[in-house]
Amino acid sequence: LDAWDEVIPFLIKPAAPASKLLVQFPTNTWLAYDDRFGRSPYTEPRTFHTSFHRPMKRYLKWIEGATGETVSDIEGYYLRWLEQNGYQVDVIANSDIVDSSILNPGNYRLFISVGHDEYWSKPMRNTLQAFIEGGGNVLFWSSNSIYYQVRFEDDRDTMLSYKLTSYASQHDPLWGVDDSLVTTHWALPPVNLPPTSLVGLSYHYGGVGVGGYAVYRTNDWAFQGAGLHDGAVIGNYPAIGDDILAQEVDATYYGWSGGRPAPVNTAQTGTPANFTILGVQASPQSAPAVMGYYEDDQGATVFHAGTWDWWKGLFLNDPARVRITHNLLARLTQGEVSPAPIARPGS
Secondary structure: OOOEEEEEEOOOOOOOOOOOEEEEOOOHHHHHHHHOOOOOOOOOOOOOOEEEEOEEEEEEEEEOOOOOOOOOOOOHHHHHHHHHHOOOOEEEEEEHHHOOEEEEEEOOOEEEEEEEOOEEHHHHHHHHHHHHHOOOOEEEEEOOOOOOEEEEEOOOEEEEOOOOOOOOOOOOOOOOHHHHHHOOOOOOOHHHHHHHHOOOOEEEEEEOOOOEEEEEOOOOOOOOOOOOOOOOOEEEHHHHHOOOOOEEEOOOEEEEEEOEEOOOOHHHHHOOOEEEEEEEOOOOOOOOOOEEEOOOOOOEEEOOOOOOHHHHHHHHOOOOHHHHHOOOOOHHHOOOOOOOOOOOOOO
């Protein structure tokens, strides 16, 4: 059963870092889809100014065997799984990373984005870029990520989005005044800052996915101990009629070299040329989807799962998916993957 529900979520921002893992919830996207009082950026007529001071309508997702105590929302499940597996984490809302005093390499080793993380402001993006350039690691268990630019006003209590269609909104009052802040696709004019340049992948090259990933480069650290071979398919769960590419997925252009996928046309897409592709969509009926990572000159690793439904493998206790997850968390917090049971970083 899928359903919409109305909730008033509370996220308790840490007064001081209590962990080296910072998890960001996609509160901007929650708000964008919230038509609690009849309008949202998606209704007709639309609203361009949306207040956080109201109950939110949030999409809740269940799969067979799940209950309200185990899976009620994607983001909450990630948090519960991390805590149940011994990972101490701090949690923030989207707008909290406007403040770079919170997200910086002195406070955190790893920034994690979860869920449908579509709407970002320029200060948010600048903070994440500075975090990466300072050596901070990034993990996107999300998709349709950094797709639309928004702005905040009223001390971040109100979100502005002037989009009328999928393209630029020339009625945005900053059009031609400060084009870098116009609320449209990050990748399109007049902004021209594709999310691929920051996180490697984008919904512009993906779509609505089906099935699981065919994995490659299975000797990579991410697959250590997972028992996989090149071409193996992970994340396809026909027993429950679901999979990890069931909704919107992110990708980049890729070709084949030596039987393995590799980025192509990177000057066009903005994907870093050294992006390592570890998985591509296995179903010919699916939109392109990609999983992989790149390392920058400062030694930071940016890993993008290409899907917000990575959690399904954790809920189903898929051994390969669980092992890959522990490998990611170990490498991106401790710098190495242990072949023995994973040490859980509490701080």
